[in-house]
Amino acid sequence: MKVLKFGGTSVGSAENIKTLLKLVLQEKQNENPVVVLSAMSGVTNMLTEMAEMAERGEPFAAQLKQIENKHFEVIRTLLPAADQNPVFTKIKIFLNELEDVLQAVSSLKELSLQTKDLILSYGEKCATFMVSHIARQYIDNPLYVFGADYIKTDHNFGNAKVDTVLTDLLIKDFYHSNQDKVLFVTGFIASNTENKVTTLGRGGSDYTAAIWGSALDAEEIQIWTDVNGMMTADPRMVKKAFSLEELSYTEAMELSYFGAKVIYPPTMLPAFLKKIPLVIKNTFQPDFKGTYIRSDVKPSVMPIKGISSIDQISIINLSGGGMVGKAGFSGRLFSLLSREQINVVLITQSSSEHSITFAVKPSDVETAIKLIEKEFELELNAQKLSRPEVEHNLAVLAVVGENMKHTPGMSGRLFHALGRNGINVRAIAQGSSEYNISVIIGKDDLSKAVNAVHDAFFTDLKRTLNIFCLGTGNIGKTLFTQLKEQMPFLAKNNDLQVRVTGIGNTRKMIFNAEGLDLSAWETELNEHGEQAELKQFIDQMIAMNLPNCVFVDNTASEAPVTFYQHIFQNTISIVTCNKKGNSAAYAQYKSFKDAARKHGVDFYYETNVGAGLPIIRTLKDLMMSGDKITRIEAILSGTISYIFNNFKDDAGFYETVKQAQDLGYTEPDPRDDLNGKDFMRKMLILARDAGHNLEADDVKIDNILPDSCLQAPTVEAFYQELERNAAYFETLKNKAKDQNKVLRYIGKLEDGKAEISLQMVDENHPFYMLSGSDNIISFTTDRYMNRPMVVKGPGAGAEVTAAGVFADIINVGRA
Numbered sequence: 001m002k003v004l005k006f007g008g009t010s011v012g013s014a015e016n017i018k019t020l021l022k023l024v025l026q027e028k029q030n031e032n033p034v035v036v037l038s039a040m041s042g043v044t045n046m047l048t049e050m051a052e053m054a055e056r057g058e059p060f061a062a063q064l065k066q067i068e069n070k071h072f073e074v075i076r077t078l079l080p081a082a083d084q085n086p087v088f089t090k091i092k093i094f095l096n097e098l099e100d101v102l103q104a105v106s107s108l109k110e111l112s113l114q115t116k117d118l119i120l121s122y123g124e125k126c127a128t129f130m131v132s133h134i135a136r137q138y139i140d141n142p143l144y145v146f147g148a149d150y151i152k153t154d155h156n157f158g159n160a161k162v163d164t165v166l167t168d169l170l171i172k173d174f175y176h177s178n179q180d181k182v183l184f185v186t187g188f189i190a191s192n193t194e195n196k197v198t199t200l201g202r203g204g205s206d207y208t209a210a211i212w213g214s215a216l217d218a219e220e221i222q223i224w225t226d227v228n229g230m231m232t233a234d235p236r237m238v239k240k241a242f243s244l245e246e247l248s249y250t251e252a253m254e255l256s257y258f259g260a261k262v263i264y265p266p267t268m269l270p271a272f273l274k275k276i277p278l279v280i281k282n283t284f285q286p287d288f289k290g291t292y293i294r295s296d297v298k299p300s301v302m303p304i305k306g307i308s309s310i311d312q313i314s315i316i317n318l319s320g321g322g323m324v325g326k327a328g329f330s331g332r333l334f335s336l337l338s339r340e341q342i343n344v345v346l347i348t349q350s351s352s353e354h355s356i357t358f359a360v361k362p363s364d365v366e367t368a369i370k371l372i373e374k375e376f377e378l379e380l381n382a383q384k385l386s387r388p389e390v391e392h393n394l395a396v397l398a399v400v401g402e403n404m405k406h407t408p409g410m411s412g413r414l415f416h417a418l419g420r421n422g423i424n425v426r427a428i429a430q431g432s433s434e435y436n437i438s439v440i441i442g443k444d445d446l447s448k449a450v451n452a453v454h455d456a457f458f459t460d461l462k463r464t465l466n467i468f469c470l471g472t473g474n475i476g477k478t479l480f481t482q483l484k485e486q487m488p489f490l491a492k493n494n495d496l497q498v499r500v501t502g503i504g505n506t507r508k509m510i511f512n513a514e515g516l517d518l519s520a521w522e523t524e525l526n527e528h529g530e531q532a533e534l535k536q537f538i539d540q541m542i543a544m545n546l547p548n549c550v551f552v553d554n555t556a557s558e559a560p561v562t563f564y565q566h567i568f569q570n571t572i573s574i575v576t577c578n579k580k581g582n583s584a585a586y587a588q589y590k591s592f593k594d595a596a597r598k599h600g601v602d603f604y605y606e607t608n609v610g611a612g613l614p615i616i617r618t619l620k621d622l623m624m625s626g627d628k629i630t631r632i633e634a635i636l637s638g639t640i641s642y643i644f645n646n647f648k649d650d651a652g653f654y655e656t657v658k659q660a661q662d663l664g665y666t667e668p669d670p671r672d673d674l675n676g677k678d679f680m681r682k683m684l685i686l687a688r689d690a691g692h693n694l695e696a697d698d699v700k701i702d703n704i705l706p707d708s709c710l711q712a713p714t715v716e717a718f719y720q721e722l723e724r725n726a727a728y729f730e731t732l733k734n735k736a737k738d739q740n741k742v743l744r745y746i747g748k749l750e751d752g753k754a755e756i757s758l759q760m761v762d763e764n765h766p767f768y769m770l771s772g773s774d775n776i777i778s779f780t781t782d783r784y785m786n787r788p789m790v791v792k793g794p795g796a797g798a799e800v801t802a803a804g805v806f807a808d809i810i811n812v813g814r815a
């Protein structure tokens with residue numbers, strides 16, 4: 001036999017009641033179930049409200065009518081006209097009784113807990129009676145059961161304690177003489193020995209179901225609600241939360257203790273004691289298998305089962321020498337709080353015993369402080385104890401799962417995820433059961449923290465990177481196209497979800513925490529974006545407080561660079577193809593590295609040198625593995641390489657430069673390439689990464705241009721000058737050709753000195769054979785001494801550069 005419990009939403013409308021009855025009918029084909037029902041959704045709240053109104057002497061007739069209508073509407077929809085009257089009459093009788101009670105409250109202006117319980121009982125009575133009657137159309141033997149008659153409690157109105165022995169007998173007895181019927185039992189209500197109605201407190205209808213299930217040794221208790229069972233985290237906060245198939249009782253208790261509102265743990269106790277499985281199912285998605293809560297759970301591969309949280313918590317800290325070695329201090333403290341019904345959510349005590357920190361609901365703080373000040377007056381006056389300190393605006397996050405007990409490194413994973421995302425932990429507690437690790441953090445960090453921790457534990461299931469991209473030019477645009485195309489692959493094969501959560505350029509900016517649609521980003525940005533303001537872009541990115549955040553700088557501007565420090569401080573990683581940051585003052589270059597390290601985030605700039613070619617990475621690997629770099633020789637200007645590879649035969653210099661620009665090889669300002677500045681920046685960054693403290697002026701550069709070109713004030717004037725100096729370039733070209741040589745602009749780093757020179761090389765030179773925008777770099781090191789390590793390939797262009805930025809992005813957080 002099974003017990004099926006349906007909550008408020010499941011009896012909340014005609015449509016839902018039809019679904020409910022279908023489910024009951026289905027179950028009846030196996031065996032008659034016991035059906036426990038709640039009041040229609042919203043009714044219990046209305047009853048509470050009316051009771052309070054009556055107490056204040058305010059009229060409540062309108063609300064009463066509303067409750068009547070709510071039920072009548074269902075009756076009209078679900079019953080044929082001929083069958084409606086008896087149900088209308090019964091509901092009318094219930095509501096008349098209720099009105100009399102409310103009238104009495106109104107006359108006396110007094111609302112006792114006893115009367116309140118009586119008032120509340122009408123919600124379950126009306127709903128259950130109504131549903132049991134509607135059921136007659138489909139089921140030949142439904143029986144309305146006033147459940148209060150079978151659950152016996154003490155006199156503690158509002159939250160009565162059940163007399164389990166008597167209750168078990170009554171239920172068994174009643175059931176055995178009515179086994180041939182489908183019982184529709186009112187949830188939540190009970191009665192005391194004087195037959196006065198009591199209520200079972202929060203989660204009362206679930207409790208009713210558990211009590212009946214336990215008394216009758218049910219095969220299973222089904223809790224039908226409006227969500228897909230228990231999930232790994234609150235789905236409103238964590239989009240990637242997913243339903244759990246199975247949980248142990250303890251795990252369910254721990255998970256629901258902090259927040260998961262699906263069931264209320266104490267209600268499960270009767271089922272727990274009898275080892276009766278509990279299944280949480282979804283009325284609106286009956287195909288969902290449900291979350292099973294039982295004692296014999298299958299071993300699971302998941303390190304934790306879920307993350308729960310409380311978003312409003314305060315902590316009280318007590319410290320003082322008077323506590324050291326004083327046995328019984330915490331006993332006194334916590335029995336005091338428990339006596340006064342203050343629920344202590346979490347406790348931590350330092351091992352020096354010098355301080356105790358505990359968390360309570362913010363509404364309990366004032367009372368708790370008063371109680372403490374009274375109880376410990378002597379200690380406080382003698383300064384053995386400092387005044388209690390209070391901290392508000394905090395939240396609790398707890399990871400829960402029995403597997404934690406057997407898996408080392410669980411807390412490491414938790415704290416790594418929090419630390420990497422810059423979340424400050426105020427207090428920590430681990431249940432001695434090791435089923436639960438709880439941390440107290442700032443309330444504003446909660447959503448970010450839960451998402452980061454969810455990623456960390458279910459990662460290997462799915463990891464998200466939230467990226468904010470500045471610059472939508474040549475590189476930025478291409479990156480979006482590549483991301484869009486690759487996203488499904490990454491999600492499927494690498495369990496990685498990359499979301500572009502912000503885009504900005506000099507004109508507009510737009511944000512979306514769910515990720516912008518990359519097939520329409522341009523229209524979105526232009527039509528719905530707000531006016532761009534760099535500081536605001538950064539502020540907004542920080543304010544969104546998303547986990548695993550990456551700032552991507554695809555501009556060629558100094559402006560974003562001024563924010564890098566601030567971005568690192570806010571534990572956001574940076575990926576950039578913009579060389580302006582790393583090639584300015586050495587102190588700044590160094591400060592970025594230090595800040596990224598200090599804040600535990602990544603700073604990747606592979607495309608600063610040789611676009612997507614693995615140069616920065618290779619150098620780093622060589623150095624980290626203890627190799628010594630003795631010489632670097634390189635061609636690192638894709639533009640100049642292209643020019644020298646194509647400025648042949650009839651080709652003109654000016655036209656060739658133009659082609660390089662059209663192919664996307666040049667800097668936004670091509671003068672930066674031709675005057676050697678861009679190459680200089682790359683040599684400088686390489687030299688610094690190789691461990692040399694150099695400034696821009698330390699890099700010696702040969703000019704390949706005549707002075708007039710170098711001094712051209714605008715790009716247009718620059719091109720005019722190139723055209724005017726055609727003869728100069730022709731001479732250069734022919735000189736090389738006459739000697740069977742080619743022109744190469746080559747950088748060299750040796751003995752801590754960097755220089756870039758124009759050379760003519762013959763076919764024996766390793767840099768002779770190049771084409772397109774090829775870059776080449778050769779590392780001579782202690783280990784690669786006679787035959788250097790060489791990296792060669794296209795070193796400019798939107799595709800290869802965006803791809804390099806892309807690779808950097810997906811490496812964030814990997815190390």
Ligand SMILES: NC(=O)C1=CN([C@@H]2O[C@H](COP(=O)(O)OP(=O)(O)OC[C@H]3O[C@@H](n4cnc5c(N)ncnc54)[C@H](O)[C@@H]3O)[C@@H](O)[C@H]2O)C=CC1
Pocket residue numbers: 470471472473474475476504505506507534554555556557559560577578579607608611638664665666667668795796797798801
């Ligand atoms: N073209 C190539 O092969 C390679 C380029 N790079 C680097 O890529 C970067 C971007 O180059 P392109 O896409 O060609 O440039 P671009 O001129 O086409 O685009 C630059 C973008 O940055 C935006 N921007 C500029 N200043 C800004 C600011 N202060 N605030 C917000 N947005 C701003 C612009 O609105 C534009 O959308 C440059 O730093 C370049 O050195 C790096 C390696 C190779």
Ligand SMILES: N[C@@H](CC=O)C(=O)O
Pocket residue numbers: 607608610611636637638639640665666667673678795796797
């Ligand atoms: N403009 C640059 C592009 C890469 O940084 C070049 O020509 O090399």
Ligand code: NA
Pocket residue numbers: 606607608609610611612613614615616804
């Ligand atoms: Na590179």
